[in-house]
Amino acid sequence: MATRTTVLKRTIEGLYRPHRKHEILFQGTFQSHWAHPDLVEIVKQTQNATTTSSTMPSAPLTVEIPDSVYSFSAFTSEFVKLLTEEIANFYAASERFDIPIHRPNSMNKYGVVVNEIGLRPLISSFQQDYLWPISKVLFPQEATPKFDGHHSFIVRYQADEDLGLDMHTDDSDVTFNVCLGETFTGSTLTFCGEFGAANHRQYTHQYHHQVGRAILHLGSRRHGADDIDTGRRMNLIVWNHNSVWRASSQYRELKHGMGYQREQGLPSKVCLSYTHDVDYLAYHDDLPERAKTLQLHPWCPPPGMEYEGFEDQLRAKDKKKKTRDPVDEL
Numbered sequence: 001m002a003t004r005t006t007v008l009k010r011t012i013e014g015l016y017r018p019h020r021k022h023e024i025l026f027q028g029t030f031q032s033h034w035a036h037p038d039l040v041e042i043v044k045q046t047q048n049a050t051t052t053s054s055t056m057p058s059a060p061l062t063v064e065i066p067d068s069v070y071s072f073s074a075f076t077s078e079f080v081k082l083l084t085e086e087i088a089n090f091y092a093a094s095e096r097f098d099i100p101i102h103r104p105n106s107m108n109k110y111g112v113v114v115n116e117i118g119l120r121p122l123i124s125s126f127q128q129d130y131l132w133p134i135s136k137v138l139f140p141q142e143a144t145p146k147f148d149g150h151h152s153f154i155v156r157y158q159a160d161e162d163l164g165l166d167m168h169t170d171d172s173d174v175t176f177n178v179c180l181g182e183t184f185t186g187s188t189l190t191f192c193g194e195f196g197a198a199n200h201r202q203y204t205h206q207y208h209h210q211v212g213r214a215i216l217h218l219g220s221r222r223h224g225a226d227d228i229d230t231g232r233r234m235n236l237i238v239w240n241h242n243s244v245w246r247a248s249s250q251y252r253e254l255k256h257g258m259g260y261q262r263e264q265g266l267p268s269k270v271c272l273s274y275t276h277d278v279d280y281l282a283y284h285d286d287l288p289e290r291a292k293t294l295q296l297h298p299w300c301p302p303p304g305m306e307y308e309g310f311e312d313q314l315r316a317k318d319k320k321k322k323t324r325d326p327v328d329e330l
């Protein structure tokens with residue numbers, strides 16, 4: 001029978017254990033001096049807050065857009081340095097000692113699931129002491145009574161790897177996304193509407209990442225990472241989960257499309273998803289190269305929820321295609 005040690009060794013965490021760089025990150029406590037003073041102040045404000053807007057945390061919390069995407073300075077440069085060094089060390093160890101890397105999701109080929117390398121307790125500590133107190137005030141429905149799980153991972157973009165991320169929603173109740181570096185241009189994050197709302201595919205905001213600064217938003221918010229122009233960007237993402245909310249009938253109804261609203265009008269071009277949207281090619285000449293090998297199952301907008309003029313858009317596209325095809329073949 002396998003002993004605990006041999007089982008551990010076979011996990012990514014076990015394989016990486018002998019090669020760790022900063023043991024302090026693996027002790028399970030997010031130390032208070034790693035939190036940016038602005039974050040400490042926001043958490044303090046939430047302790048007296050109720051869920052009415054007059055008692056919501058104010059500065060140094062920034063409301064990025066009127067409807068619920070918030071940003072704030074999250075980590076000190078000391079913590080950013082510790083974490084980025086650990087991640088770089090893991091990538092190097094993975095290559096040198098053949099430690100497998102599980103990618104965070106099907107859309108990201110170069111990230112790493114930090115929970116699997118032994119950092120789950122650290123993130124849980126940060127979640128309980130910082131993310132939950134803020135989220136329960138900003139997003140009471142999704143964060144009450146508590147967060148009891150998370151999927152936490154690194155995303156990475158650079159010229160010869162993933163350039164960006166298609167428009168999507170997260171399998172998360174509340175998403176925390178903090179930039180860890182490095183130097184880059186482009187790579188903004190574009191926000192559109194809430195899943196199932198009439199404005200689901202209407203542009204609302206473009207966020208510019210800054211190292212150490214985070215955003216907090218509902219997982220059900222449509223967003224996508226715009227292509228990076230130069231350099232490399234690395235972010236830590238925490239998908240916070242609340243099992244009580246997920247077991248509720250309200251959550252299930254939302255997930256199953258009950259209350260899904262008819263789209264209010266033509267979608268914003270920047271909000272279209274090549275993975276999810278049936279009308280993507282009505283607005284773009286082609287799929288991006290990276291999407292051409294994917295098995296896509298577009299579903300949006302669902303039948304009956306299309307905006308006025310949807311069929312005309314698809315027909316106009318088909319007509320354009322017919323006149324263009326012979327030229328393409330030259």
Ligand SMILES: O=C(O)CCC(=O)C(=O)O
Pocket residue numbers: 155165170177189223224225235237
């Ligand atoms: O690159 C980013 O800032 C966002 C990544 C993201 O939305 C995701 O991984 O779900």
Ligand SMILES: [Fe+2]
Pocket residue numbers: 168169170223
């Ligand atoms: Fe996301």
